[in-house]
Amino acid sequence: MLLSIFIDVVKVIVVFAGFMIMIAYTTWFERRMVAFIQSRLGPNRVGPAGLLQPIADAFKLLFKEPFLPEKSNKVLFSLAPMIAFIPPILAVAVVPIGDTITIAGRKVELLISDLNIGILYVFALGSIGVYGLVLAGWSSNSKYSLLGGLRSSAQMISYEIGLGLSVVGLLMIAQTFSIAEIVRQQSGSVLNWYFFKQPVAFFLFFICAMAESNRLPFDLPEAESELVAGYHTEYPGMRFALFFLGEYAHMITVSMVTASLFFGGWSGPFLPPIVWFLIKVVAFLFIYVWVRGTLPRFRYDQLMRFGWLVIFPLTLVNILVTGLVMVL
Amino acid sequence: MFETLFPIFVLAFFAVLTVLIMFYLPEILGPKTKSKRKYSPYECGLIPQTDARERIPIKFYLIAIAFVVFDLEVVFLYPWAIIYKDLGLFGLFEMGLFILILLLGFFYIVGKGVLKWE
Amino acid sequence: MANVIFYILAVIALTSALMVVTRKNAVTSAVYLIVTMCAIAGLFVQLGAVFIAALQIIIYAGAIMVLFLFVIMLLNLRKDEFGFDTRVFQRLFAGLLGIVLLVQLIMVVSRLPVVAGQPVDTEMGRVAPLATKFFTQYLYPFEIISVLLLAAIIGAVVIAKKKMGK
Numbered sequence: 001m002l003l004s005i006f007i008d009v010v011k012v013i014v015v016f017a018g019f020m021i022m023i024a025y026t027t028w029f030e031r032r033m034v035a036f037i038q039s040r041l042g043p044n045r046v047g048p049a050g051l052l053q054p055i056a057d058a059f060k061l062l063f064k065e066p067f068l069p070e071k072s073n074k075v076l077f078s079l080a081p082m083i084a085f086i087p088p089i090l091a092v093a094v095v096p097i098g099d100t101i102t103i104a105g106r107k108v109e110l111l112i113s114d115l116n117i118g119i120l121y122v123f124a125l126g127s128i129g130v131y132g133l134v135l136a137g138w139s140s141n142s143k144y145s146l147l148g149g150l151r152s153s154a155q156m157i158s159y160e161i162g163l164g165l166s167v168v169g170l171l172m173i174a175q176t177f178s179i180a181e182i183v184r185q186q187s188g189s190v191l192n193w194y195f196f197k198q199p200v201a202f203f204l205f206f207i208c209a210m211a212e213s214n215r216l217p218f219d220l221p222e223a224e225s226e227l228v229a230g231y232h233t234e235y236p237g238m239r240f241a242l243f244f245l246g247e248y249a250h251m252i253t254v255s256m257v258t259a260s261l262f263f264g265g266w267s268g269p270f271l272p273p274i275v276w277f278l279i280k281v282v283a284f285l286f287i288y289v290w291v292r293g294t295l296p297r298f299r300y301d302q303l304m305r306f307g308w309l310v311i312f313p314l315t316l317v318n319i320l321v322t323g324l325v326m327v328l
Numbered sequence: 329m330f331e332t333l334f335p336i337f338v339l340a341f342f343a344v345l346t347v348l349i350m351f352y353l354p355e356i357l358g359p360k361t362k363s364k365r366k367y368s369p370y371e372c373g374l375i376p377q378t379d380a381r382e383r384i385p386i387k388f389y390l391i392a393i394a395f396v397v398f399d400l401e402v403v404f405l406y407p408w409a410i411i412y413k414d415l416g417l418f419g420l421f422e423m424g425l426f427i428l429i430l431l432l433g434f435f436y437i438v439g440k441g442v443l444k445w446e
Numbered sequence: 447m448a449n450v451i452f453y454i455l456a457v458i459a460l461t462s463a464l465m466v467v468t469r470k471n472a473v474t475s476a477v478y479l480i481v482t483m484c485a486i487a488g489l490f491v492q493l494g495a496v497f498i499a500a501l502q503i504i505i506y507a508g509a510i511m512v513l514f515l516f517v518i519m520l521l522n523l524r525k526d527e528f529g530f531d532t533r534v535f536q537r538l539f540a541g542l543l544g545i546v547l548l549v550q551l552i553m554v555v556s557r558l559p560v561v562a563g564q565p566v567d568t569e570m571g572r573v574a575p576l577a578t579k580f581f582t583q584y585l586y587p588f589e590i591i592s593v594l595l596l597a598a599i600i601g602a603v604v605i606a607k608k609k610m611g612k
Contacts, residue, residue, distance in 0.1 A: 004331070005334070008334060008335045008338065009335075009338055011335065012335055012338045012339050012342065013342070015339075016339060016342045016343070020346070061354070062353055062354055062357050062358075063354070063357050063358055063359075064354060064358055065354070065358040065359050065360060065361065066351075066354040066355055066358055067367065068367070069367055069369050070367040070369070071369075073471070073473070073474070075474070076473065076474065076477065078351065079477070081347075081351065082344075082347045082348075082351065085343075085347050086340070086343045086344065086347060089339070089343045090336065090339060090340055090343060092339075093335065093336045093339050112335045112336065112339055113332050113333065113335045113336050114332060115332055115333075115336075115496065116496065116572070116573075117496050117497050117500050117573070120406065120497070120500035120501075120504070121500060123500075123504055124500045124503040124504050124507075124508065126508075127503065127504050127507070127508025127509065128484075128503065128507060128508060130508070130512055131477075131480065131511075131512075131515075134512070134515055135473075135477070138473055138515075138519065139473075140369065141369055142369035143369075143382075145369075146382070146384075150384055150388055150519070153512060153515075153516075154388055154391050154392075157391065157392065157395040157399075157509070157512055158391065158395065160395070160399070160508075161395065161398045161399060161402060164399070164402035164403075164405075164406075165402055165405065168402075168405045168406070168409045169409075171406065171409035171410060172409040172412045172413070175410055175411075175412075175413060176410070177406070177410070177573065233369075234369060237354055237358065238350050238351065238353070238354045239351060239354075241350070242347065242350060242351065300445055301444070301445035304391075304443060304445055305443060305444075305445075308394075308438075308443045309438070309443065312398075312434075316427065316431075319405070320420075320424075323412065323419075323420045323423075324420070326412065326413065327416055327417045327420060333491065382522065383519075383520060383521070383522045384516070384519050384520050384522075386520065386606050388516050388519075388520070389513075389516050389517060389520050389602075389606060390602060390603060390606050392512055392513040392516045392517075393513060393598070393599060393602040393603075394599060395509060395512065395513070396505075396509045396510055396512075396513050397595045397598060397599045399504065399505065399508075399509040400505065400509075400591075400595060401592075401595070403501055403504060403505060404588070404591075406573075407497075407573050407576060407577030407580060407581075408577065408581060410573050410574055410577055411574055411577045411578055411581065414578070415581060419581065422581065422585060422588070422589070425589060425592075426588065426589060426591075426592045427592075429589075429592035429593060429596055430592050430595060430596060432596055433595065433596045433599040433600060436599070436600055436603065437599060437603055440603050440607060442603060
């Protein structure tokens, strides 16, 4: 009992520390990559190749003055960034980072918790995440924030339906909600990857997940050119950074879940499972950055029309086709 | 049950702790200067004249209603998907009817222009 | 251990429910309602019904409360506009209805069989048995739900469009 608790705590600390480091370095990765795409150099002064930049940024933000804008709602204003930051971290708990290993005769699963409703747990946390933006927008007492918060919440709930529907086809084949189990079903051969059985579902899922994490081309909530910074216009220093890092945490979580659902998670030949897992996650992060560096932003009416009139019907067709193929 | 949930609580503990440190450490480290203008909401340099919390368009309410309805549909699809292999063609028909009725509502809101944002 | 967790969750649920009705700011009330929903989801988890708990969060805390928040922002109640309702008759009537509901609840709850300390049915937590029952035995209610949802969405559009004057 005591030993298993100890193992649990160690696992959590390792995953949590790894995740925080990944968040910090995804900011660096994105800045460098976007810079290369735009023929710039990006941050390269602090440390070799700019690798110490995230740490320097963290210290800078810690020494900024925190203040509350006047007429803002103090409690909700403080609560909002926390709600935006915590759910994506908690979602990592059900994603397996490697195969079951044996340490001193004990079988240790390399995931934090094998919850049998894995995917639903991730979606539940995602649906809580909306409040971070909506409350930030409302509590700031700023017009830009309110508009940004409203837009983002309407966008997020619209794409949440597409996100939920896109995995239904996969669930029909996998017959389980557990992400660990879904990864196990895909191990052995590349052809077992659900990407090959549900290609349409993958694209729909990834597009919706991109919209959920408010990334370009779906970054309407922030839309610098029209809304200053959207829902976090009024947030100073580290409090702004919580939203900012929350977005990166969301990106990493989405990459992990996508890799696990459609691309076999940790499974792969020769290299150790964790390495395969990280390669796949970084590949998706790169796609995120690549898309950001390439595509312009949607207009709001285009965005809503795309979500309801393109994504939503397509997900239903995907379910119908999957159902027909499975029966016939 | 406890064994599966305990690690999630530990993770939540670390996450909350980190967020609280990140949120409140600048209170100690950061400078504290007072100036009236700093606290006023940003409005591109103009002095805000009215309350920022204006009434929002009814469109958002309609989007939210549509979201609740179709989210319920999604939720019914989850358990259905899990046992679809056992239900077979019968399952496809029953869910097909369910979704068809809901799609009537979808076509209605599309026809009424709820999803137009011009 | 299980008892302690139950009481913690119950206290959270009840306190935040109390906060929902006592807070003057409607948005704060809504946030407390979200906390209540999450605490109830916690109670479901304790019963071993993780699937129901996830749905509780996705539907109630995630979807319906967003609708509530939108409606609150739509109305944009200011403090001076919604002090206490001064219409005496309505307040008395509301209080009366509340008492009736309380009596009904007490009657229903007191007739429930007391099964203290009974182990929780672990079948509940798994989705497949629940789903099989739902999509075979309870097929008719399931199909009726779609009609109900259809009515809800059409009703909402009709009311909203009337207000928009189109």
